[in-house]
Amino acid sequence: MSMPWQLAASNRRHKSEPRALIELTPCVDIHDLCRWKVFSEDYAKWHVLEMTFKYPLLKRLLISRQTIEFSHVSGYNQCVGLHWVRTYFGKPRPIFVCSQCHCGARRLFLRYGSLKCCYCHGIQNASRQRDHNGRKRLQASKLRLKLGGWPNSSEPLPPKPKWTRKKTYRCISKEIQVLEAPIKTHRFKKPLSTQVRLPCEIGR
Numbered sequence: 001m002s003m004p005w006q007l008a009a010s011n012r013r014h015k016s017e018p019r020a021l022i023e024l025t026p027c028v029d030i031h032d033l034c035r036w037k038v039f040s041e042d043y044a045k046w047h048v049l050e051m052t053f054k055y056p057l058l059k060r061l062l063i064s065r066q067t068i069e070f071s072h073v074s075g076y077n078q079c080v081g082l083h084w085v086r087t088y089f090g091k092p093r094p095i096f097v098c099s100q101c102h103c104g105a106r107r108l109f110l111r112y113g114s115l116k117c118c119y120c121h122g123i124q125n126a127s128r129q130r131d132h133n134g135r136k137r138l139q140a141s142k143l144r145l146k147l148g149g150w151p152n153s154s155e156p157l158p159p160k161p162k163w164t165r166k167k168t169y170r171c172i173s174k175e176i177q178v179l180e181a182p183i184k185t186h187r188f189k190k191p192l193s194t195q196v197r198l199p200c201e202i203g204r
Contacts, residue, residue, distance in 0.1 A: 020111065020123040026057060027107045028070075028115065030095055038063050039094065057110055074113055133183050140179040143172050153180045
């Protein structure tokens, strides 16, 4: 029997390794740069950002209004363009322009010594690699970690964090109980990794 034409026409390579997870891949978020106010109003000025504790694989970031030059620890310098988007309720906000697909991205993920969007690197959310019960378990564990507790559903609910509002804590606690109610009787083969902490939204 011959190969179906859909598979014969595809250029997909054999996967020698499992797909990486967004939650476990180091990235640079444009929202962090906006919060640190590194973008100058003058198009002729540049800002040098050195944060080795935040980005251990990068030496520095040379930031302007049009581009950002990333200096990697390996010695490779990568220039990424910026696009300013109108919000219609304030100042324009920047987004990255992926150097491979030239699409807008809120996060650039560092893999194989290069910064690209999640689609070009072929990475996905941890929830896509789990079944229905596994996704509920993962979501409940992330909420437990958000409150400062342990991700295991057998542990008691963590107490309210110091700077969290009571209404917010009650909503999160109720959501955890709703998610964990149908999965407490389900047996999972592997323990959940505590490295998968907070969900990362795909911005593209």
